[in-house]
Amino acid sequence: MALKMQPGMTAAGLGGKLGISGEAARQQLLRLAQEGLVEAQSISQGVGRPSQAWRLTEAGQARFPDTHAGLTLQLLDLIRQNLGDEALDAIIAAREAVTRKNYEAAVAEREGMRDRVAALADLRSAEGYMAGWHEEPDGSLLLVENHCPICAAAAACQGFCRAELDVFRAVLGPDAKVEREDHIIGGGRRCSYRITEAQST
CATH class of the missing domain: 3.30.1380 (Muramoyl-pentapeptide Carboxypeptidase; domain 2)
Structure with missing residues (x-):
């Protein structure tokens, strides 16, 4: 639901939103990625290692009801x-x-x-x-x-x-x-x- 409302969050950002550590959020994201529900995209933020921005895949989007x-x-x-x-x-x-x-x-x-x-x-x-x-x-x-x-x-x-x-x-x-x-x-x-x-x- 968090990624549906705000796609492109990092694991740290998602952890902050959910009140858990960034590492705990990353582990959840990796499990969802194995199921094909989310995917990561590398984003460069200047100096340092690129961050991973997470978003729902098409299969993940399909988990939400429509009319x-x-x-x-x-x-x-x-x-x-x-x-x-x-x-x-x-x-x-x-x-x-x-x-x-x-x-x-x-x-x-x-x-x-x-x-x-x-x-x-x-x-x-x-x-x-x-x-x-x-x-x-x-x-x-x-x-x-x-x-x-x-x-x-x-x-x-x-x-x-x-x-x-x-x-x-x-x-x-x-x-x-x-x-x-x-x-x-x-x-x-x-x-x-x-x-x-x-x-x-």
Whole structure:
């Protein structure tokens, strides 16, 4: 909180603010740095050794609450009220198209179902879904998402979840059969997708 309110403090300055020694503050800062929550920048103050000014990293900033979920819900509601469901569907479709294009480009060089699913899991994790995958005993692949960063929007408009499933099917290709098994919005602990080789006809 101190670094949020006053970024760029030294360990000594932070110690003074918290009523502890500079060395104790430095030890706390080093532990936070190991967790990726703060970082130091050397600053020169004339003669002598440069000081280290500490600030929050992006991960550290993310520890503080924001109102993006509430804003998202308000915007969705305003679109629906003022422009209608068709406009909302068009926005979701446009988002789906952009996501699909980005995902397809990222997996274009991947060969084989396992490599494509692994690439998709990496993409989803980078977007905050805490995704992973593994092979089941029957040979099917299970893509698991342990977090949903758009949960509020998805709960208000199921079109987001439908669009994601469509994107997965498009990106993994016609030889993949993708079925959702667990669904956070439906009360599940996670979202999971079972992927099997499509039967040729």
